[in-house]
Amino acid sequence: MTTLRETFVEALLAQLEADPDVQQLNVQIGRSVVDALDAQHSLALIVHLGGEAPPDRSAVGFATRQTELLFTVITRDTxxxxxxxxxxELAHPIVMSFDAPSLIDASEGQTDPPIFANVDGESCLRTVHYVYIYRTRWNSLTE
Known part of the structure; x- marks a missing residue:
């Protein structure tokens, strides 16, 4: 079984990989920041999970959950x-218009300042936090 939040990530990765504008930029899409830093791609977009707030159980038998999806871009550029x-700019409309069963809302959170790696003087990580609100049964992360 796969959690709903992981299902969201997998579907978003597939949409990003299929986007012709993302393909034209030659962006490497993945899940691992470590692998992307090691791979020497000039542009990489990493989708990974952030924090999740405790669920609201105001609806009988259901939990309304709020999870962060982190979109980290790794660049090697001056x-x-x-x-x-x-x-x-290309990922944002895909993330914000994403739709899935049980998904209630998507919103943009904070954008972290660039983090410069001292590996080669040009590597940079930039992360945008998105918040997805979704509903599951109170005793499940998958439905």
């Missing part, structure tokens, strides 16, 4: 923040 924004 203007890394600009390069990261070129990827985020």
């Amino acid at each position: 203007a890394p923040d600009k390069a990261a924004d070129s990827v985020l």
Whole structure:
């Protein structure tokens, strides 16, 4: 069985990989920040899970959950923040218009400041936090 939040990530990865504009930028799509840093791609978009708030159980038998999905862009560029924004500009409408069973709402959270890695002087990580609100049965993460 797969949790609903993991199902959301898998579906978003598939949509991002299939997007012609993302393909044209030659963005490497993945789940692991470590693998992307090791891979030497000039642009990578990593989708991973952030925190999850305790569920609201106001609906009898159901839990309304709030989870963070993190979208981290890794760039190797002399203007890394600009390069990261070129990827985020393409990903944002996909993330915000995403629809799935049990998904109630999507909203944009904070965008972290660029984190510069000292590996090569040009590597940068930029993360946007998105918040998805969804509903499950009170005793399940999968339905």
